[in-house]
Amino acid sequence: MLTGRVYEAADGVAAGFAQYLVGEGEAKAEALRLAHRVAQNAPASNFAVVQALPRIAEVGPTEGLLMESLMAAIAQGTPDAKARMAAFLEGRANKVKEA
Structure with a gap:
């Protein structure tokens, strides 16, 4: 530039x-x-990618690991995330495909 x-x-x-x-x-x-x-995508996952990941990159390793753990717990605890995990475990989930 x-x-x-x-x-x-x-x-x-x-x-x-x-x-x-x-x-x-x-x-x-x-x-x-x-x-x-x-x-x-699950809304909590999109929020984590857009809001949390940039902030995690700006802090030290200890703080970053804590923030990552908290965000993962929040994202995994949503009803849609639980439904997606159940679908995966039951073999009903869509396979990941190359874009």
Whole structure:
């Protein structure tokens, strides 16, 4: 940003600025596909990823482990998480697939 360097899309993905590369005019459809996929996650899990993980990265190891344990306990204690775990244990859960 300080040098004003311009990156082509593929170079930006390779440099880690973005995770996805789509054709021209396909960005909105891909964004909506990803949003629908994220919306299927448990709300507590999304909260943990967006709010807790960045803060865990900013603290020391001891504090980070405590925060991680607390967030995991909260996320695992929700009714939807319990239902997903029961489905997994009973062999009813969907298999994880490559995106």
